[in-house]
Amino acid sequence: MATQNFRFRIYPSHKQINKLNKTISNCCFIYNKLLEVKVNAYKKDKTNLSQFDLNKLTKDFNVPIHSQVLQNISKRINDAFNHFFRRVKEKKGKAGFPRFKTLNKYKSITFPQSGFKLLSNKKLSVSKIGNMPIVLHRVPKGKMKTFTIKRTAIGWFAIFSCQDVPIEKIEIKDNHIGIDIGIESFAVLSNGTKIENPKFLRKSEKKIFKLQRRLSRKKKGSANRKKERFKIAKLHERIFNQRQNFLHKTSFEIIKQFKIISVEKLNIRNMVKNHHLAKSINDASWGCFLQMLSYKVERTGGQLVRVNPKNTSRTCSRCGNIQDMPLSKRQFKCLSCGFVCHRDLNASINIDTAGQAEISNACGDTVRPSSEKARVVEAGTTYEPALP
Ligand SMILES: [Zn+2]
Numbered sequence: 001m002a003t004q005n006f007r008f009r010i011y012p013s014h015k016q017i018n019k020l021n022k023t024i025s026n027c028c029f030i031y032n033k034l035l036e037v038k039v040n041a042y043k044k045d046k047t048n049l050s051q052f053d054l055n056k057l058t059k060d061f062n063v064p065i066h067s068q069v070l071q072n073i074s075k076r077i078n079d080a081f082n083h084f085f086r087r088v089k090e091k092k093g094k095a096g097f098p099r100f101k102t103l104n105k106y107k108s109i110t111f112p113q114s115g116f117k118l119l120s121n122k123k124l125s126v127s128k129i130g131n132m133p134i135v136l137h138r139v140p141k142g143k144m145k146t147f148t149i150k151r152t153a154i155g156w157f158a159i160f161s162c163q164d165v166p167i168e169k170i171e172i173k174d175n176h177i178g179i180d181i182g183i184e185s186f187a188v189l190s191n192g193t194k195i196e197n198p199k200f201l202r203k204s205e206k207k208i209f210k211l212q213r214r215l216s217r218k219k220k221g222s223a224n225r226k227k228e229r230f231k232i233a234k235l236h237e238r239i240f241n242q243r244q245n246f247l248h249k250t251s252f253e254i255i256k257q258f259k260i261i262s263v264e265k266l267n268i269r270n271m272v273k274n275h276h277l278a279k280s281i282n283d284a285s286w287g288c289f290l291q292m293l294s295y296k297v298e299r300t301g302g303q304l305v306r307v308n309p310k311n312t313s314r315t316c317s318r319c320g321n322i323q324d325m326p327l328s329k330r331q332f333k334c335l336s337c338g339f340v341c342h343r344d345l346n347a348s349i350n351i352d353t354a355g356q357a358e359i360s361n362a363c364g365d366t367v368r369p370s371s372e373k374a375r376v377v378e379a380g381t382t383y384e385p386a387l388p
Pocket residue numbers: 316317318319320321334335336337338339
């Protein structure tokens with residue numbers, strides 16, 4: 001069982017769009033007001049207003065908004081503070097105290113339990129807004145928990161967050177693979193397969209670079225600048241969708257074929273700082289890709305193994321000799337045994353070997369862990385490639 005979001009395009013009428021925009025801007029206003037009240041109460045005498053306290057305050061606003069939507073606003077504030085405290089505890093990067101939101105940042109309303117209904121596979125009913133067409137390209141599964149209407153650069157969307165979604169199992173053979181992030185390509189598999197970055201993505205990325213330059217030449221505050229900004233936002237959203245689509249398809253292809261998938265344990269945060277553009281985009285997608293692999297792999301009962309990245313590209317995958325490999329060198333030529341191989345392929349073979357070693361170590365004495373988190377095996381800090 002899992003939690004899953006189902007997202008569908010909706011087509012509200014002009015009148016409904018006005019209503020939705022009005023509701024969102026009212027919610028944004030209330031969000032900022034409640035945040036102010038909460039912060040001031042704490043500043044005054046350290047009173048910590050709970051979600052329940054804030055909920056009671058929402059009744060003071062005389063607005064035609066569904067009560068559940070109003071209550072969700074205090075939940076959002078509560079969540080913002082919880083995330084803030086978590087980040088303070090983790091001490092990772094900026095903690096980011098909850099901020100007031102502009103209408104550019106506040107884009108959605110959420111119904112926690114009721115106030116919405118699917119009338120058919122073409123019609124959606126939303127309380128205080130009306131009935132509107134929906135494109136139900138798939139059937140949401142599990143128990144509907146919340147319902148969100150979101151405004152994006154492209155249009156309007158309905159998002160159903162469902163719980164207890166059954167996971168469909170896939171039967172596959174016991175086999176294994178190592179994956180390395182490519183420098184020229186998206187990834188290289190230890191069986192020699194190269195996964196290229198899709199062409200359309202590179203094209204769109206070039207286009208966005210051009211648009212951004214054009215925007216910088218437009219006068220600040222002008223109507224033309226606004227138009228240009230909207231164009232960029234639209235393209236960004238399209239690129240994001242295209243990339244997600246590519247990552248979903250690619251990760252599913254891999255889990256369908258391989259049960260034990262080994263990857264490098266990487267610090268994504270450090271990698272994005274890399275100045276090489278294509279590489280940094282790859283790195284950002286990589287984190288998302290690993291996340292997809294780690295939950296999709298549950299469908300086959302397999303495992304995602306994260307191995308220590310130390311020396312994976314410097315070690316000969318045939319004899320274990322370690323030698324210097326500057327980034328400019330594309331071919332791995334072993335100085336000891338003469339083995340010649342593409343550098344990324346050599347690395348992915350090492351990753352696969354390390355992952356298998358990790359699995360056999362972990363399985364030697366204990367039963368396989370069954371909890372969701374334990375399924376991602378973290379490798380130790382010592383790394384010794386297996387000798388042929
Ligand atoms: Zn060698």
